[in-house]
Each structure stands twice: as C-alpha cells, then as structure tokens.
Amino acid sequence: MSHFRHGLLLSGLGGLFVCGLLFGVAAWLVTSGVVRAPLPYRSVTLLFALVFGVFSLAEIPMMVFTMRRLVVERPGNMRPVLGLNALYVSFAAIYGLPVLLFTGSLTGGLALCALGSVRFITSLILVHEPAE
Numbered sequence: 001m002s003h004f005r006h007g008l009l010l011s012g013l014g015g016l017f018v019c020g021l022l023f024g025v026a027a028w029l030v031t032s033g034v035v036r037a038p039l040p041y042r043s044v045t046l047l048f049a050l051v052f053g054v055f056s057l058a059e060i061p062m063m064v065f066t067m068r069r070l071v072v073e074r075p076g077n078m079r080p081v082l083g084l085n086a087l088y089v090s091f092a093a094i095y096g097l098p099v100l101l102f103t104g105s106l107t108g109g110l111a112l113c114a115l116g117s118v119r120f121i122t123s124l125i126l127v128h129e130p131a132e
Contacts, residue, residue: 004071004078004129011082012120015089019116022093023109026100037104045103049112052095056115060122063088067127078129085123092116 001009029035039045067084070077092115100109 002129004082007078007082008085008124008127011086012089012123015086015091016116016120018086018090019093019096019113022090023096023100023113026097026109027106030100030104030106035101037102039102040104045099045105045108048099048103049105049108052099052112053115056092056095056112057118059091060119063119064122064126067123071127072130075130081127085127088123089116089119092119 026035030037063084067081067088070081070084093113095115096109096112099105099112
C-alpha cells in the first residue's frame with residue numbers, strides 16, 4: 001500500500017470517528033433530555049431526512065472529483081487532500097445532526113450519519129494518486 005493510500009485510509013477512519021463522536025454526543029443530549037426536540041413529528045423527520053439525504057448524496061461526486069483533480073494537478077496537494085478527505089467523511093454528521101436534534105429521531109440521524117461510511121468507501125475506491 002502506498003503512502004498516499006495509507007494516508008487516505010487513516011484520514012477516512014479519522015473522519016468516521018469524528019462523525020460517530022458527534023452523533024454519540026447528540027444522541028446522548030436527546031436521550032438524556034438535555035435537548036428537547038422542537039419538531040418531533042414523523043412527517044418532519046421524513047422531510048428532513050429526505051432533503052438532507054439528497055444533499056449528502058449529491059455532494060459525493062463533486063467532492064470525489066475535487067479530490068481527484070487536486071491530487072492530479074500537483075503532487076504537493078496530497079496532504080491537503082488527506083485533510084479534505086477527513087472533512088468530507090465526517091461531514092455526514094452535519095446532515096444527520098439536525099434531524100436528530102430537531103426531531104429527536106435516532107434512526108433518521110443515524111441513517112444520515114451512516115452515509116459517512118459511503119463517503120469513506122467512495123474516497124478509497126475513486127481517489128488515486130497519479131501514475132508516475
């Protein structure tokens with residue numbers, strides 16, 4: 001495994017850890033009663049999950065394309081790409097947390113945060129260092 005692939009794997013795992021940590025804290029806040037969900041309606045949960053899910057999935061090709069272009073343009077961009085990969089994977093929590101905090105739906109929030117795994121897998125499969 002090349003140095004870049006190893007870094008991509010570690011940065012993606014770091015992003016998954018951050019995503020899981022953010023979800024865990026938000027889930028604890030909701031289940032312990034520290035935060036009361038202002039919109040605990042099933043229809044609102046479905047609407048939020050659908051809208052945020054579409055945005056999260058639509059972002060995947062754009063981010064993969066961006067990381068691929070950054071790697072190809074200059075070899076010096078490999079470190080920023082690794083940081084961008086961690087941010088890209090962990091950003092799934094940004095879509096899942098509003099569903100969890102506003103509606104109190106652990107299932108909806110977890111489903112959107114789980115898209116971090118899809119992001120992680122797509123970056124591992126589709127982002128490569130340039131062939132020498």
